Structure formats: structure tokens, C-alpha cells
Amino acid sequence: GSQDRYEALLYGEGLLKTVFKAVKAGAGGLGLDRVFITGVSPVVLSDMTSGYNVGKNIYLEPELNALCGFTEAEVGTVLGHLSAEGADGTAAEPTAWNPAAALQTMRTFYNGYRFSEDATESVYNPTLSLYFLDALRRHGRYPRRMLDENLAMDRNKLIYIARLPHGEDLLIEALSGDDRVVIPELVQRFGVADVLAAVKDQPFMASLLYFFGILT
Incomplete structure (x- = not known):
């Protein structure tokens, strides 16, 4: 299924992990002076573990x-x-x-x-x-x-959040335009196992919405 394909890309000698390991090696003295990467979600970075553990997240810098x-x-x-x-x-x-x-x-x-x-x-x-x-x-x-x-929000992401406990209420708050979605801290790293099995409280769901591009 989809989870098996995802794990095949990231774990062991998966394609994505192999690419990031090569970039990591290149930046360690094999020709790459600096590396700037965009479009990689916190889910992937968390699951990548040792494949690319030398990066610094800068997307929250003011x-x-x-x-x-x-x-x-x-x-x-x-x-x-x-x-x-x-x-x-x-x-x-x-x-x-x-x-x-x-x-x-x-x-x-x-x-x-x-x-x-x-x-x-x-x-x-x-x-x-x-x-x-x-x-x-x-x-x-x-x-x-x-x-x-071309930029319409992926409906599957909204459906996923809406089906979580209290997820529908959170979406209504987010779309009300009243700036009512308040969480103590943004969850910055979470793996696919967390998405599938962890407790889905409001900070977790709101953080997902942030990285999905719905909340900023």
C-alpha cells in the first residue's frame, strides 16, 4: 500500500534516503560547499533519521x-x-x-x-x-x-483532519477568519508513525495544517 511505498523510499537503502546520504557526504568535503533544500516536509525529515541529520530548519526564522x-x-x-x-x-x-x-x-x-x-x-x-x-x-x-x-487545497488532507476527533471543529475555527486557532507551540518534527498512531490533539492537528499550507 501507500505506507509500504513510503517506507521503501525512506528506510534501509531507499531511493530518497540514498539521495540525501549522497548530499550529506558531498557537503562533508566532497565538493558541496552549501546546501539549500526546499519542499521537504517535517514528516520526511523526521523519518529520514541518519540519512540527513545535519540540516538546519530555517522556515520559522523571522x-x-x-x-x-x-x-x-x-x-x-x-x-x-x-x-x-x-x-x-x-x-x-x-x-x-x-x-x-x-x-x-x-x-x-x-x-x-x-x-x-x-x-x-x-x-x-x-x-x-x-x-x-x-x-x-x-x-x-x-x-x-x-x-x-492549480493551487487548490488537496481535499484528502482536509478529509484526513476532519475525520480525526475534534478535527472538524478545528477546521471550522481555522476557516472562520477570527484567528482563533491558538496552540502553545508548533510541532516541528513528526514521523509517519506519529501521523498514523499518535494522539491527535489540537497542537498536533494545527501543526499539520500549518505544514499543509492551510494555517500560517
């Missing part, structure tokens, strides 16, 4: 909070440029949309990502922001669908 997002100032600047250019790319024809109103719309739909609890500013999702800005540039109006379907 100085890197805006590394993978746009600030509101950046979004506002682009909207101003698009408005000044006009709907057809020239200043001769004014746009049918207002930059301030467009920024408010983007703030509602695309803002709110805060990857560090010490960060003072939330950032905009870059893929969704570019999707919106491209519609303004090409068509002179908002996109008919505010969410790019």
Missing part, C-alpha cells in the same frame, strides 16, 4: 518570513504601475478598476501568510498574486475565479 511571498508594499507598487499603464498597456485608456480597491480585494483573498510567529508583517501568496495581476494586465479586470485551481 528575517526569512517574506522570502517566499510578496509584501503589501510590493503588491501595491505593481498595482500602481498597472493602473498607470492603462487597460491596454498605455496611459491613453484608463483602467476600469481602482488600485486601492484591487489591493483590498487581494488582501482579502491572498494575504495572511506568516511563517514565523515573531514576524510583524504577513505576506501575499506569490502564485495567486501573479494570477490576479496577470488578469488585470491582460483583461483589465479581476479574474472570474479568485483562486487559481
Whole structure:
């Protein structure tokens, strides 16, 4: 099943573990000076154990909070440029949309990502922001669908959380928009065994939602 395939990749001489062991060896004096890795979940890192135990997680560092997002100032600047250019790319024809109103719309739909609890500013999702800005540039109006379907949340992840004890209540809190999901500490490392068998309390489930990209 899926768990067997996952374990085959990570344990023993699995493909993923072999790759990370090679990277680890390369960074130990065999040609790699620095290694920067993205897209690896805490579940994989926890289960990797000795395969790659020399990494340092930096995704919660406040100085890197805006590394993978746009600030509101950046979004506002682009909207101003698009408005000044006009709907057809020239200043001769004014746009049918207002930059301030467009920024408010983007703030509602695309803002709110805060990857560090010490960060003072939330950032905009870059893929969704570019999707919106491209519609303004090409068509002179908002996109008919505010969410790019390429980034639609994996339903299976939500179904998994919803089926856990009190998981549905947690999702309702998360989607209420009232910033009501509060946990004492973010769980940063957990293996697949924890996901399958550990006690699923609110800190555990909220941490999963964070790393799934639902809560930030």
C-alpha cells in the first residue's frame, strides 16, 4: 500500500534516503560547499533519521518570513504601475478598476501568510498574486475565479483532519477568519508513525495544517 511505498523510499537503502546520504557526504568535503533544500516536509525529515541529520530548519526564522511571498508594499507598487499603464498597456485608456480597491480585494483573498510567529508583517501568496495581476494586465479586470485551481487545497488532507476527533471543529475555527486557532507551540518534527498512531490533539492537528499550507 501507500505506507509500504513510503517506507521503501525512506528506510534501509531507499531511493530518497540514498539521495540525501549522497548530499550529506558531498557537503562533508566532497565538493558541496552549501546546501539549500526546499519542499521537504517535517514528516520526511523526521523519518529520514541518519540519512540527513545535519540540516538546519530555517522556515520559522523571522528575517526569512517574506522570502517566499510578496509584501503589501510590493503588491501595491505593481498595482500602481498597472493602473498607470492603462487597460491596454498605455496611459491613453484608463483602467476600469481602482488600485486601492484591487489591493483590498487581494488582501482579502491572498494575504495572511506568516511563517514565523515573531514576524510583524504577513505576506501575499506569490502564485495567486501573479494570477490576479496577470488578469488585470491582460483583461483589465479581476479574474472570474479568485483562486487559481492549480493551487487548490488537496481535499484528502482536509478529509484526513476532519475525520480525526475534534478535527472538524478545528477546521471550522481555522476557516472562520477570527484567528482563533491558538496552540502553545508548533510541532516541528513528526514521523509517519506519529501521523498514523499518535494522539491527535489540537497542537498536533494545527501543526499539520500549518505544514499543509492551510494555517500560517
